[in-house]
Amino acid sequence: MSHILIVEDDPRIAAFLAKGFLAKGFTSAIASDDSQAMALVQESRFDLLILDLGLPDKDGLEVLAELRRQGHTLPIIILTARDDIHDKVAGLEGGANDYITKPFRFEELLARVRVQLRSTAVPVGTTADVLHVGKVSLNLHTRQAIVDGANVDLPAREFTMAELFFRHPGHIFSREQLLEQVWGYKHDPGSNVVDVYVGYLRKKFGSHLIETVRGRGYRLRT
């Protein structure tokens, strides 16, 4: 079943939600502030996020913005006491998928959660639009990488190489394989283009993401 992250600082509401979801067959985790939320999203995969706007530290809208900036596409439902029309519009335009004001009926929340999960159901045989490894995301559509929340443009060759690595994290590619896959068959085997391009990617992604396996080639850290 689906896994839901509840970002809510009031422990009573959080527990109420978690219990309700459990009864309906969903699993959940609770984050009581923004940093916990961000950490949990990084390390574990959730299908949906319930977001309270009234967090102690940072505003919930900032959490929303940060998540979207990092390229996360999971559905986010804002659940808050703020009834103001400007908040609603800001939330929805800012990347939330739904906005519910307290007090609310659990049945309605549940129905809205189901709507979101329904629309997320990806047809079989299709792939995701964004590949994530560590702190770096690769948007296959815009052909940009997102590193620490910042968009980085990748030239064609660099992107092709990055995509290959991101589609096979942990796999060791020899220089010959990379030449073949990224440059095609038509190439001078005495060239060190591969080395140079690995260097380019490291400069953009950080030097630790792609590691060299001496004598064998390169590999994307998992």
Add this chain to the structure above:
Amino acid sequence: MSHILIVEDDPRIAAFLAKGFLAKGFTSAIASDDSQAMALVQESRFDLLILDLGLPDKDGLEVLAELRRQGHTLPIIILTARDDIHDKVAGLEGGANDYITKPFRFEELLARVRVQLRSTAVPVGTTADVLHVGKVSLNLHTRQAIVDGANVDLPAREFTMAELFFRHPGHIFSREQLLEQVWGYKHDPGSNVVDVYVGYLRKKFGSHLIETVRGRGYRLRT
């Protein structure tokens, strides 16, 4: 822009909505009962449907069910006076994507419409990876065009522009729209880059595929 079907028997509300949408750049059509609604959906393609539940003849929920049974997947937003929790749950479980109760603020409706249209934007890989128009195909993954069976590489800018045209065949894009969509907001309005790039694409695709609409912009022939 997007095309919205408003199913609403109260002509004043319908007109209010239509006017509001128009001001925001959406086009719309109005159906005042269920049979009109069904007929319009069959004959024309809408991007979104606003559905009132209190129709004179048939219940709006039946219209919803019938549309979903026929396999229509367009987003449907229920907009109704019925505030009852059971109606809400029935609507959302019955295939609606959102449920708004009257009285409502137009800004909120608009924000929710945008949420739906945003989520309709199909990620690469979920639909065919190749768009065809006439004798030209566009491979969204390899970013090549195929013209008369021959692969033609497209540089980034050309490809982005081509993709925009291919995703909306027949639609007239003004130069400003193209600048915005392909180059982003950061641009000199006195430039004729758009003209130049249309020229580049014509050179590769053949001169007749993209036609100019004098005084208005360019359009992909269907």
Add this chain to the structure above:
DNA sequence: CCCATGAATAAGAATTTTCTCATTTCAAGG
């Protein structure tokens, strides 16, 4: 037919990407 405006094109400057080569740095084994 002529004019005015919009559109197309040619040419080339500026910029970015791509790739090579030479040199430096590194790592493992003796």
Add this chain to the structure above:
DNA sequence: CCTTGAAATGAGAAAATTCTTATTCATGGG
């Protein structure tokens, strides 16, 4: 520590892309 092959890097040439400017061409109205 030294050697040696492997890997990384710096510099820059070559090539392709991107964009501007100036000019030519086309179209529709008077």
